[in-house]
Amino acid sequence: MGIAILSGVVASLEPHRNKSDFQKWESHTPGTLTPVNTPDVTVPTRFIACVSKEQSGKKLTATFANLGRQVEIVVSNNLWAVQQADVILLWYVLSTISRPLFKEVGSCKPQLAHTILEEPGMKEALDSKLLISILAGVTLSQLNEWILPSTTVIRAMPNTPCKIREGMTVVSPIPESAEAERDTARILKIFSSIGRCRFLEEKHFDACTALSGSGPAFACIFLEAMADGGVMMGLPRAEALELAAQTLQGAARMVLQVGAHPAQIKDAVTTPGGCTIAGLLALEDGRVRSTIARGIQIATERASELGQPGKK
C-alpha cells in the first residue's frame, strides 16, 4: 500500500500534470488549498521509503527508478527517517516546514505498529509532529498510548488505486489544535492528489477498511467472473477482460459523476423480456447481493480484530 500511495503522490507532483488535475484537487477541498495554478510552496520535494529487509529495499529501488523523482530507500532505520521529518505519517512521513520534505517510513502490518513505535527514541522523534496511520484495526486510542501527547495522530484508510491516482481514502477528523487547519491542508494535499478523500468518524473505519480498503479485491473477483462468462461464451480472454473492466468503470462513473442511483442504471439497461432481466434473475438465484454484502460484513468484523491484543 505504501508503494501505491508514494507512486501516486510522486506522479501527482510531476510537471506534466494537467489543469484538470488541479481542478480535481480543488473540487475536493473548497477553500482549504492553494488556488488552481498558483505555485504551492509546501509541495513535498524529498521522499524516503523505509523497509526492514535488504531484498525489499532492492525491490523498492527498482520500483521507483522510473518515476523520475528520487525516492530514498532506507532499510532498517525508521528512527533516522522520522528524525529527519517535520510531519510524520505512521507508514510514511511528510515534512513541510521551511524546506518541504515527504518521507515514507515503511508500510507496516497493524500488528507491527507497537513494535515500531516503541523503538527507543521514536516517541521523541515524533514529538510535535503529525502522525497519520493507515494501519487497519489499530485505533486512535491505541496509537495515542504509544506516543507523546504532543504528537497529533489521525487515521487514514486508502486503497491500492491510489497508485494510479484513482484512490479512495477515508480520514478521521483532525483533533482541534492550533495546527488543525495546517494539518487538514497537508492531509488533503496528499490524499486528494491521489484520488477522492473524505473525512469520517473513527467509528466507521472498520467498515471503510472492508468496503474501500479491501474493495479493489472484491471488485476484481466480480470483474474476473464477468470476463470468465464472456470467455465461456467464446470471447477471447483479453477482449473479455477489457469489456468487463470498462463496463464496470463506466457504470461506476455514472454513479459518481452523473449522480445516478445504481437501480436507475440497472432499470435503464433492462429491456422487458430481454436478456438483461434473464441474467439478473440468474444472479439473484445465486444470492449475489447478500453474498457480496455479507463479504463486506465479515471483512469489517475481521478488520476490527486486526492489531488488537489476543487476536491473530
Ligand SMILES: NC(=O)C1=CN([C@@H]2O[C@H](COP(=O)(O)OP(=O)(O)OC[C@H]3O[C@@H](n4cnc5c(N)ncnc54)[C@H](OP(=O)(O)O)[C@@H]3O)[C@@H](O)[C@H]2O)C=CC1
Ligand atoms: N494493501 C492494501 O490494499 C491496504 C493496506 N492497508 C494497510 O497498510 C498496511 C500495510 O499493508 P500492505 O501494504 O498490504 O502490506 P505489505 O506486507 O505488502 O507491506 C508492508 C511493508 O512494510 C514494511 N515493513 C514491515 N516491517 C517494517 C519495519 N519494522 N520497519 C520498516 N518497514 C517495515 C515491509 O518491508 P519489508 O518487506 O522489508 O519488511 C513492506 O514494505 C497494513 O497496516 C494494512 O492494514 C490499508 C489500506 C489498504
Ligand SMILES: O=C(O)[C@@H]1CCC=N1
Ligand atoms: O487485507 C487487509 O487487511 C488490508 C486492509 C485493507 C486492505 N488490505
